[in-house]
Amino acid sequence: DAKTTQPPSMDCAEGRAANLPCNHSTISGNEYVYWYRQIHSQGPQYIIHGLKNNETNEMASLIITEDRKSSTLILPHATLRDTAVYYCIVIQGAQKLVFGQGTRLTINP
């Protein structure tokens, strides 16, 4: 069973921030939140991950709520190349990386 819930699709205007939500209400204390994306006809690409604190890297920011039951991936200035399926995954240690249905993000010019 999927541990995360994401909207099936979202749209965002080019140049604007894209905010992708993810619910993971059953997350346990030692489980991390990972985000991947898959651009059409390519392999999935790791974006970012976090445990409790907000995280930022060159690709995106990850905001995790204080109760850890949800998170938001932020692409600060979306471009057309950010059009992809975005997967939010909850995982810990020896667990398997299992993909849910993800959110299909379309960046519009």
Add this chain to the structure above:
Amino acid sequence: DTEVTQTPKHLVMGMTNKKSLKCEQHMGHRAMYWYKQKAKKPPELMFVYSYEKLSINESVPSRFSPECPNSSLLNLHLHALQPEDSALYLCASSQLRGIDYTGELFFGEGSRLTVL
């Protein structure tokens, strides 16, 4: 080098053929994975190798046979496949911390398989 290289990119085979998919990485990763992805669906885990030993088999039919000859290579041998096995086959690798997988997987571009 942060690449996972998969060959061939495209493969067409008949149901009686024997073929292999190959995957290579030189990042020193000791976990390697095979995923299968059907059109418009998320990737599904098939096999995981840890330290060159098969650690996870997600009840995959025996017509798919994985092999990890060394820490850099991963093969998927295919025999007597069915048309419904047509899919994109993705290889990935990651570091291991002891027995724990890290969640940061590096994926290849995939091998697109068509079974006639």
